[in-house]
Structure formats: structure tokens, C-alpha cells
Amino acid sequence: MCSASGVLRRYLVGVPDPRPIPIPASIDSSRVPEHIALVMDGNGRWAQQRGLPRTDGHSAGEEALVDAAYGALAVGVKHLTVYAFSTENWRRPLDEVRFLMGFNESLLRRRRDELNEVGVRITFSGRRDRRVPRSVLRNMDEAAELTKNNRVMTLNLAFNYGGRAEIIDAVKSLVEDGIPAHKITEKAIASRLYHPEIPDPDLVIRPSGEYRISNFLLWEIAYSELVFNDILWPDYRREDLYAAIEEYQGRQRRFGGVES
Ligand code: IPE
Ligand code: IPE
Ligand code: MG
Secondary structure, three states: OEOHHHHHHHHHOOOOOOOOOOOOOOOOHHHEOOEEEEEOOOHHHHHHHOOOOHHHHHHHHHHHHHHHHHHHHHHOOOEEEEEEEEOOHHHOOHHHHHHHHHHHHHHHHHHHHHHHHOOEEEEEEOOOOOOOOHHHHHHHHHHHHHHOOOOOEEEEEEEEEOHHHHHHHHHHHHHHOOOOHHHOOHHHHHOOOOOOOOOOOOEEEEOOOOOOOOOOOOOOOOOOEEEEOOOOHHHOOHHHHHHHHHHHHOOOOOOOOOOO
């Protein structure tokens, strides 16, 4: 949890918000989730409903992502992780996979300066395997390098990301360092995840009417609050994020204990 005020002050001196709207008074600024994880799902269905190719849905999702990111910034979220491409998404038709690679690359190129100016640190979670084109990796590295000292908010892009792959990678790195079995603890595994410095998500949001996790942040979401809704990702806007935060604030988190 964190207070929105300090963040807002810093944020307002940056690039003007393209769509400034008031934050609902019903949101308690002292209990804003520190880390929100979002599954950007429903692009294909959004396009199909309009008689468009699925890839147009991915393109239309950019505005949703930028608006949600500005909304998260405005309300004082410290970390926003968005699911952009899963380790299972390679199963899609080659044309769509190619489009998604190029689209994510160009999105980074087009948006990194603006995100940098408003104090966003861009990071990535996922496997850097040979299937990801080099130019995409290069753009990821450039965006991360450009924004590495920013502290207003982390925008963590889960790209070629799988929750199981992340756990496997963490365990492998412990084994490679010769860590003995009795030292394999929760803390040890957590320390080898892709971004150990980012706290576990307080809130996971899955739009598009699917009620599943789809291999997203399996380790980190052990005690996250889950919010589902029917909005297809390209239609998602910060108002929807605010509604999810309100729902989150109405939940009682117990972490296995009892209410004190
Ligand atoms: C999410 O939208 C984007 C990615 C998974 C890359 P989808 O492409 O999954 O859209 P639907 O779920 O088929 O509608
Ligand atoms: C999850 O959506 C992955 C991303 C949004 C990147 P999918 O569309 O791939 O998930 P499933 O196949 O419906 O579970
Ligand atoms: Mg989908």
C-alpha cells in the first residue's frame, strides 16, 4: 500500500496526461494496491465482433494499455505488470505471432520516451529465448536502460512469460549456484524470480470474461485478490482500473490468519 499524494505531485510535473479525469472520491488513497497485475485479454474477440482481423484488436489494445498506465500513475500504483505475450502464445498462427513480436517492439519504440518523461521504469519478465527476434530484445534492452532510474512507477511487461517457466528458471539458478536442498526456501526461490525487487501483486485483474490465470505469475499471486470482468481489452480504460481498485478495497485480506 502507498499514499498517492507524493506520486501525484511528481507525476503532474511530467508530460500532461492525455486524458485527465478525476480519481473517484470513493477510492481510499491510503489503501491503493502497491502492485497491480493485469491480463490484457480479449483483443481477438474485440476485432472479430467488428469483422476485423484479430491483429487489429492487438493494435487497438495499445490505447487501453496507455490509459490504464496513466490511470495507475495518477492513483499512485507503484508497480503495474501487464501480460503481453505468454509462453503458450507461440501456439498461435505464425502470422499472429509475428505481428505480436513486431507490434510490441514498435510500441516500445513509440512510447518509451513519453513513459520515461512521466517517471516510469520499464522492465520485463519472461524468457529471452531464441524464438524472440533479436531486434525485439534490443528494443526491450533500450527501453529498460533508458528508464532504469525512474521511480514513480514500474511498468513490467510480461513478455514470453510463463509462471511455470519463471519458477523453473528460479530453481535452475539456485541449482547452478550449488545451493543445497536445505537452503531451498520460499525466500530463496523468491529471490531468483525475474524481478525479486517487485512485491507480490496485491490485485490481479483479468478482463474479457475468462475466469482463469493462464500461467500468469503463479508464484507471486499466492495471496493476491482477483478481480474478473467482461470487458474486452481494447475497451479497457482507467475507469475500469479504478472500479477494480474499489472492489479490492472492499476485500478483507487475511493471508491465512484471522481478523485481528
Ligand atoms: C490477448 O488477446 C492478447 C494476447 C494474448 C497476446 P487475445 O488475442 O487472447 O484475444 P482473445 O482472447 O482471442 O479474444
Ligand atoms: C493470456 O491470454 C495471455 C495474455 C494476455 C498475454 P490468452 O488468451 O493467451 O489465455 P487463454 O488461452 O485464453 O487461457
Ligand atoms: Mg485470449
